[in-house]
Amino acid sequence: MRLVSLFTGRFMLCILCLLLAFSTVSSAAEKLSDYQLGSGDLLSIKVFGEDDLSIEVRLSDAGTLAYPFLGEMDVLNMTIKELSETITVGLADGYLINPNVYVTVLEYREFFINGEVEKPGGYPYQPGLTLQKAVAIAGGFTERASKTKLFIARDKQPDKQLRIKLSTKIHPGDIITIEQSFF
Structure with a gap:
């Protein structure tokens, strides 16, 4: 009887581990598929x-x-x-x-970067893109670039500019503006 109880307990633990593994894979797949298509893709x-x-x-x-x-x-x-x-x-x-x-x-459709970067313009989006990577793609900051006056207008809200950090994720269609530093 004790052997059956031990077997049942281990069996239930295995089932629980499998369910947890499948839910993790499922949630990872959902994260990968949330990209919304837009003109230019x-x-x-x-x-x-x-x-x-x-x-x-x-x-x-x-x-x-x-x-x-x-x-x-x-x-x-x-x-x-x-x-x-x-x-x-x-x-x-x-x-x-x-x-x-x-x-x-x-x-993917392009993102745009202007202001104090060496090569402003439109560039193809790449999954996992951050502002720091976008600046590197655009040739880096100019001498007068501010590292704190960084703004973005999202494709979904083009009239609203948000202040961002170098670690901010960039999306297709975003318009990034790098302001000048006073010093």
């Missing part, structure tokens, strides 16, 4: 076994794309997962049986 859409339905497309200025059989689709602010599901449902509705659709971002 270059996407690869692949349908397994259907080369005619596999395309590369850049989102229009309105955040749309033209897809075979489904026409023009408004995908602005969708996640990759949502777009994949939308295309899967559309193709399953009279075109394919059980389509396998995979969507990836080949090129």
